[in-house]
Amino acid sequence: MATSRAPLRFADAVSATVSESAKSGFFFDFDGTIAPILRDPAAVFPVPGAVERLRVLAGLVSRVAIVSARPAAFLSDRFAAVPQVRLYGLYGMQTVVDGQVRTDAEARPWAPLMRDLAADALRDLPGEVLVEDKALLVALHYRTAPALRGAVERWASTKAAELGLREQYGRMVVELRPPVEHDKGTVVEREAETLTRAWYFGDDLSDGRAFDVLRDRELRDPAFLGVRVAVANGETGDELARRADFTVSAPEDTPDLLDHVIGAFPGRSARSYPG
Ligand SMILES: [Mg+2]
Incomplete structure (x- = not known):
């Protein structure tokens, strides 16, 4: 699928984000993106370093959120150390507000x-x-x-x-x-309304909706920059990677990419990211 603009350089995506950090957001799928895929879904935890990077990022930009098919209570448990990170469970049918799970009335x-x-x-x-x-x-x-x-x-x-x-x-x-109007795209669209920069990290077919929403917003709003990051995998990864601006090879590499974003902020130790 064609993207709306010329290929994005990683350094340019980062500097555009740093320069409008108060209007920037980072959105993450969970399984396969910042957590491994295991046979037992109940045994999955974020990869080492992921929670810490989200905590730092949340102090630097306007919005950090998880957008997942997991129940919000599961996400709440895994991200208890970072209450500043917004949690959207069951494709947005659930959110966590003041530590309490809220379920969409329509669902x-x-x-x-x-x-x-x-x-x-x-x-x-x-x-x-x-x-x-x-x-x-x-x-x-x-x-x-x-x-x-x-x-x-x-x-x-x-x-x-x-x-x-x-x-x-x-x-x-x-x-x-249920056939209610929630998916990863509708969550990101709403969350990004007041933002001029939004990054979305995903690994699977359902994440394509969030990629689409970022592209559509760019077409409507030339001042908006959407950054699509795919986490590669041999299952459905190729489909998403084709539509991504950047690809990392495994969930374990996502914290490293975030280090290169975080390092570009003033007062942080600068690191350059290849590619
Ligand atoms: Mg996933």
């Missing part, structure tokens, strides 16, 4: 239907499929049995059509969620 009535759906998935799908019931989102992970992909996708599509749900395909996972 809440879907809870009983989603609970039944999780029970149906456990009953209908082979035992190797990990059914993750996140209250308003059901994730069907086939990471331990990739051959089941077709069966999982067919089951999910049938249920989505029958119940009027949204499907989201991702890295060895299919997710079903």
Whole structure:
């Protein structure tokens, strides 16, 4: 997909951000972006150094946020040390305000239907499929049995059509969620309204919506700079990397990239980032 402007140099993206830091924001997906992908989703923590970089960044720019498919309570636990970082869970259906999880009023009535759906998935799908019931989102992970992909996708599509749900395909996972107007794009669009610089870091298909929103905003508003960073992976990574301004090779490399941003701020030790 074409980007709206000439290729961006990393040094230029950084200096544009430093020069308008009070109107800059950094937005991060969680899994596969600042955390590893593991077979057991409950065992995942941010990569070493990520939380510390987010804390520093939050002191330098206007806004730092996590935008994830994880429940907000999970994010709250993982980012308890950085209350200044905004947390958006379940694609924005949940946020954390003053330490309390807030669930979107439009999404809440879907809870009983989603609970039944999780029970149906456990009953209908082979035992190797990990059914993750996140209250308003059901994730069907086939990471331990990739051959089941077709069966999982067919089951999910049938249920989505029958119940009027949204499907989201991702890295060895299919997710079903209520048809409310929340995705990573709508969250970033709203968050970036008052910003002139916004960086988005992602690794998977759902992150493409946030990339699109940054591109659309640039087309409407020439003073706005969107910076798209893809975290490479052999699953869905190529799709996102093609549309990114910059690519890092693994979640473990994201803190290093942030060091090069942080180092460019006055009073911080300067480092140059290759590429
Ligand atoms: Mg991800």
